[in-house]
Amino acid sequence: SSKEHGGDHFTVFDAGMRVLTQRRMEMEMALRHALESGEITVHYQPIVSLRTGEITGVEALARWQRPGQGLIPPVEFIPIAEETGLINELGAMILRQACRRMVALAKASPDAARLTLSVNISGRQFKRPDFVDEVAAILAETGIDPSLVKLELTESVLMDDADEAISTIKRLKSLRLKVVIDDFGTGYSSLSYIQRFPFDSLKVDRSFVGNMNEAEQNMEIVRTIIAMAHKLGLEVVAEGVELDEHRSALSDLRCESAQGFFFSKPVPGEELDALVLRHWRVDAPPGH
Ligand code: C2E
Ligand code: MG
Ligand code: MG
Ligand code: MG
Numbered sequence: 001s002s003k004e005h006g007g008d009h010f011t012v013f014d015a016g017m018r019v020l021t022q023r024r025m026e027m028e029m030a031l032r033h034a035l036e037s038g039e040i041t042v043h044y045q046p047i048v049s050l051r052t053g054e055i056t057g058v059e060a061l062a063r064w065q066r067p068g069q070g071l072i073p074p075v076e077f078i079p080i081a082e083e084t085g086l087i088n089e090l091g092a093m094i095l096r097q098a099c100r101r102m103v104a105l106a107k108a109s110p111d112a113a114r115l116t117l118s119v120n121i122s123g124r125q126f127k128r129p130d131f132v133d134e135v136a137a138i139l140a141e142t143g144i145d146p147s148l149v150k151l152e153l154t155e156s157v158l159m160d161d162a163d164e165a166i167s168t169i170k171r172l173k174s175l176r177l178k179v180v181i182d183d184f185g186t187g188y189s190s191l192s193y194i195q196r197f198p199f200d201s202l203k204v205d206r207s208f209v210g211n212m213n214e215a216e217q218n219m220e221i222v223r224t225i226i227a228m229a230h231k232l233g234l235e236v237v238a239e240g241v242e243l244d245e246h247r248s249a250l251s252d253l254r255c256e257s258a259q260g261f262f263f264s265k266p267v268p269g270e271e272l273d274a275l276v277l278r279h280w281r282v283d284a285p286p287g288h
Pocket of ligand 3: 203205
């Protein structure tokens with residue numbers, strides 16, 4: 001009968017759900033342990049001025065060094081951290097760790113004192129009522145100059161409650177922080193929508209940068225994003241610059257800065273120190 005059929009269906013469904021729930025609980029436990037035992041670390045990717053070729057800042061990127069399993073990329077654990085709420089703890093830890101390193105680096109080298117630090121903020125973190133207070137506490141505790149810190153938000157954060165988001169961004173800016181729209185172009189928001197939010201800069205998603213030299217149409221998209229961002233008073237950072245052709249095309253389009261494997265992959269903190277202390281720039285890449 002149909003009743004029995006329905007019963008079977010739910011039995012199978014429950015079994016599948018149990019496996020999923022169990023896997024998620026295992027991941028949650030492992031992640032919780034990783035946070036406590038320091039298995040989550042920060043790697044840093046240089047952001048380079050297209051005008052001078054110098055490193056002007058870095059983006060902090062979370063990495064999970066899982067014993068016996070190597071380096072786990074954020075795509076595999078950030079979504080679980082978001083679902084479980086562990087992202088709040090993880091996000092605070094990443095911000096604290098990265099601020100500490102930049103302050104120490106600035107002490108070791110005067111050149112590093114002006115490097116900016118970009119940190120990714122997830123939607124769940126951003127929407128928490130005490131998010132701004134927590135950020136303020138970490139800035140105070142580490143002694144970093146807040147005007148060097150850039151918080152990167154994605155379009156998804158802005159969709160649910162725009163007024164609430166604007167008010168949070170304003171509170172962050174009153175701490176003298178910079179606020180960046182990350183992965184621009186991957187969501188559904190237009191530049192005119194983005195205009196409502198008091199961002200300082202915009203990052204063009206790497207999906208546009210990666211194919212810009214393959215077709216005039218792709219180049220036109222990047223050209224338009226950069227030109228309109230400039231009209232709105234936003235500085236532009238291009239992500240995913242893998243080739244010298246990307247670098248020179250973006251430079252011609254007056255894009256201020258860029259980030260990508262052409263310049264450097266994300267590196268562990270000690271390697272960042274070495275890069276900065278060697279006064280690395282694009283016309284004199286490390287080791288040359
Ligand atoms: P994102 O913020 O857009 O970060 C840039 C990503 O592009 C990084 O991936 C970086 O390794 C990668 N990338 C940089 N240059 C190139 C290039 O030339 N070619 C290619 N193919 N890729 C390049 P990663 O480190 O795997 O991070 C992925 C995403 O995970 C980040 O994207 C960000 O959304 C999220 N994420 C990373 N760390 C954190 C964190 O601490 N908190 C939060 N909430 N999210 C994070
Ligand atoms: Mg980012
Ligand atoms: Mg990005
Ligand atoms: Mg991206």
